Amino acid sequence: MTPISQIFSNSVWSILSNVHTSLPGIIVSFDPILNKASVQPALNKKFDTGEMTMPILENVPIIFPSSGNFSMTFPINVGDYVLLVFSERSLDLWKSVGGQVTPNDPRKFSLSDAIAIPGLMPLTENSTNDNQDFVIKFADSEIRISPNGDIQIKTASKVAVGNQLVELLDVVSKILGFIANPVGVNVPAVPFLGPLVDAANASALKIQLDTIKGTIT
Numbered sequence: 558m559t560p561i562s563q564i565f566s567n568s569v570w571s572i573l574s575n576v577h578t579s580l581p582g583i584i585v586s587f588d589p590i591l592n593k594a595s596v597q598p599a600l601n602k603k604f605d606t607g608e609m610t611m612p613i614l615e616n617v618p619i620i621f622p623s624s625g626n627f628s629m630t631f632p633i634n635v636g637d638y639v640l641l642v643f644s645e646r647s648l649d650l651w652k653s654v655g656g657q658v659t660p661n662d663p664r665k666f667s668l669s670d671a672i673a674i675p676g677l678m679p680l681t682e683n684s685t686n687d688n689q690d691f692v693i694k695f696a697d698s699e700i701r702i703s704p705n706g707d708i709q710i711k712t713a714s715k716v717a718v719g720n721q722l723v724e725l726l727d728v729v730s731k732i733l734g735f736i737a738n739p740v741g742v743n744v745p746a747v748p749f750l751g752p753l754v755d756a757a758n759a760s761a762l763k764i765q766l767d768t769i770k771g772t773i774t
Contacts, residue, residue: 574602576666577643581677585613587633592619596639596673614641617671618652631695633675640677644670717771726770733763 582596598611619639622629647662648670664670678684685694691702697713710716718725736759 577668577671578666579643580611580641581679582614582617582639582641582671582673584633584635584637584639584673586635587619589630589633592621593617594619594633594639594673596641596671598641598668599638612668614668614671616652617641617673620672620674631675637675638677638679638682639673639675641671641673643667644672646670648672712769714769715771716769724770724772726766727772730763730766730770733759733766 581599583599585595585597587594594617596614596617598614600611602609602611619633621631643666645665647660647664647667650658650661685692689704693700699709699711701709701711703709716726719727
């Protein structure tokens with residue numbers, strides 16, 4: 558005869574097996590328009606009789622840092638790791654209408670109510686964190702802010718600084734072009750008939766600047 562304590566223990570374990578709190582997951586697909594993903598939980602369920610792969614979770618919201626008019630997004634790719642967090646109550650109604658609602662399903666801590674947070678990685682992955690500077694990095698480009706306040710911007714290709722009407726580096730490029738070759742350009746009381754003394758240097762600087770000058774889109 559099974560002891561009463563073992564019966565209670567088995568009952569508790571049975572209940573807990575369907576209570577989900579958080580798990581690592583792997584992105585299967587991502588919809589950037591609706592900001593939702595299909596995610597495969599990275600941990601299998603284990604039973605006395607064997608193992609079982611957990612089902613792919615659909616329509617999982619992805620959390621990006623955002624609030625009010627602020628937001629920060631980055632690419633989510635197939636195979637990326639995320640942290641899956643499971644809501645205490647059903648998210649179905651809230652996901653469809655937002656605001657403050659009463660869940661229309663009594664389930665709790667269900668696999669159906671997952672939220673994904675990008676960034677979780679196994680310890681076998683190499684981190685890019687140098688534990689000193691604040692760094693925003695994408696591919697071979699980065700923005701780095703040092704503890705002393707210095708800001709460094711390194712780009713693998715082009716860079717654009719400005720607003721929807723004016724791009725700063727484009728303005729500087731035009732100024733250098735004017736210095737290099739102001740033929741036919743007139744300003745009040747100062748007619749320019751040929752290149753200025755530093756035209757060659759200005760022309761060389763313009764060529765360098767134009768290799769990194771981007772476009773505001």
